[in-house]
Amino acid sequence: FGGEDGRFMWPRSIDLDHGGRVYVTDEYLDRVSIFDAEGAFRYHFGRTGSEEGLLNGPSGIAFDSQDTPWVVDSMNHRVQNFSQIGEFRSCFGSQGDGQGQFEMPWGICIDGNDDIYVADWGNNRVQKFSPQGDLLQTFQEAGNGVGSLKGPSGVAVDSDGDVYVTDWGNHRLQIYDSEGRYITALVGDAQEPSAWTQTYLDANPEIVKARRRADLEPEWRFHRPVAVNVDSEGRVMVLESYRHRLQIYNKLKDYEEHSLNL
Numbered sequence: 001f002g003g004e005d006g007r008f009m010w011p012r013s014i015d016l017d018h019g020g021r022v023y024v025t026d027e028y029l030d031r032v033s034i035f036d037a038e039g040a041f042r043y044h045f046g047r048t049g050s051e052e053g054l055l056n057g058p059s060g061i062a063f064d065s066q067d068t069p070w071v072v073d074s075m076n077h078r079v080q081n082f083s084q085i086g087e088f089r090s091c092f093g094s095q096g097d098g099q100g101q102f103e104m105p106w107g108i109c110i111d112g113n114d115d116i117y118v119a120d121w122g123n124n125r126v127q128k129f130s131p132q133g134d135l136l137q138t139f140q141e142a143g144n145g146v147g148s149l150k151g152p153s154g155v156a157v158d159s160d161g162d163v164y165v166t167d168w169g170n171h172r173l174q175i176y177d178s179e180g181r182y183i184t185a186l187v188g189d190a191q192e193p194s195a196w197t198q199t200y201l202d203a204n205p206e207i208v209k210a211r212r213r214a215d216l217e218p219e220w221r222f223h224r225p226v227a228v229n230v231d232s233e234g235r236v237m238v239l240e241s242y243r244h245r246l247q248i249y250n251k252l253k254d255y256e257e258h259s260l261n262l
Helices: 194-204 206-213
Strands: 011-017 022-026 031-035 042-045 059-064 068-075 079-082 087-093 109-110 114-122 126-129 136-141 152-157 161-168 172-176 182-186 225-229 234-239 245-250
Touching: 022 059, 031 059, 059 087, 059 114, 109 152, 114 152, 114 161, 126 152, 161 225, 172 225, 206 234
Parallel strands: 011 059, 059 109, 152 225
Antiparallel strands: 011 022, 022 031, 031 042, 059 068, 068 079, 079 087, 109 114, 114 126, 126 136, 152 161, 161 172, 172 182, 225 234, 234 245
């Protein structure tokens, strides 16, 4: 903890480049810190400000096929592209609720075509852009109904083009197809304890008895899911900020019914 090299104040997002180097955004220090694959600090880039290349509350980060990082500059309401050593390359976005504008954007991901998806937190939507920053598509319907979003915080795309959005304000994961059509939602189902939890329960039988008497269903559900990722094997990983845990789901691609494929 701290402002020295290799330390953090408010780390917000993490991603790896093609060489395995680790990039971490720090919302408080307005910088991106880079570590090698063994965890040794190498360098950082970023300074506080609103001009191009400067940062104010950086959050999400993702790499394109050219191995360059795109950083969500949340409090400047834009997305910036840098070289690996932090040289400014381009940016898009401004504050507002119009098409292509942002209000405190948060998460970001990049698909196989280098198209960029941004979770537009304050506008309750996800926007999809070309690598040049042209708006291609919007996933938007504010509220808590089916397919609607309230404070979307994270976004991911799988190899089939399905889009996963952590709907922070509605405590769920929303899933859309590549055209933005709603498929289904997950609300969490953490009934299987982790290895660490099981070890704790094995050592505390009185806790096991108490849990059997309690209604545990609310504990299984998502509470403020904040980030999502999909790995190469199709596993969907959802990070919960309030329950401090990760829930992992398998996508079963042989199911014909969309609503049953997770």
